[in-house]
Amino acid sequence: MSDGDKTMYGTTLSLESIKVIAESIGVGSLLDDAAKELADDVSIKLKQIVQDAAKFMHHSKRMKMSIADIDHSLKVRNIEPQYGFVSPDFIPFRFASGGGRELHFIEEKEIDLAEVIQTAPPKIPLDITLRAHWLCVDGVQPTIPENPPPLSKDVQALDSVNPVNKLDKAHIKDTTGKP
DSSP: OOOHHHHHTTSOOOOOHHHHHHHTTTTTOOOHHHHHHHHHHHHHHHHHHHHHHHHHHTTTTTTSSHHHHHHHHHHHHTTOOOOOOOOSOOEEEEEEETTTTEEEEEOOOOOHHHHHSSOOOOOOEEEEEEEOOOSSSSSSSOOOSSOOOOOOOOHHHHHHHHHHHHHHHHHHHHHHHOO
């Protein structure tokens, strides 16, 4: 490694990473020069996004950078934010190294596959349905279970003249049977 390569270690993406990403999207043979240019460009863009996110974090007077800070940084740069990455809590990353590689990962609890297979699947929710109901047809309320029972003309006239009477009846009905 030359002195220039040593100072750049850890600040740019490696050529191998760029080649793996290119192969995963279908670009089979990516030249080393092209991979180097892409690595430099992507590294610069990532640094700018993280710096903007740090500004959002500092202006919000927080000590931990949140996913919302990254989203705001992407929006400022007219880049569509990443959907589905929302966590109100800090996500602890574990560190492992071995074989000359460094890995950062999220520790997840182990799940017994046999137990998952043997459990009954959850019930499928019912489909959403919409049913139309006519409350009044040609000015007449039909007597069906969906409609409220019709009131006599005397009760309607009494309620229209003295609305307090209706409130008193509702209050009496609510208090019956209660201690």
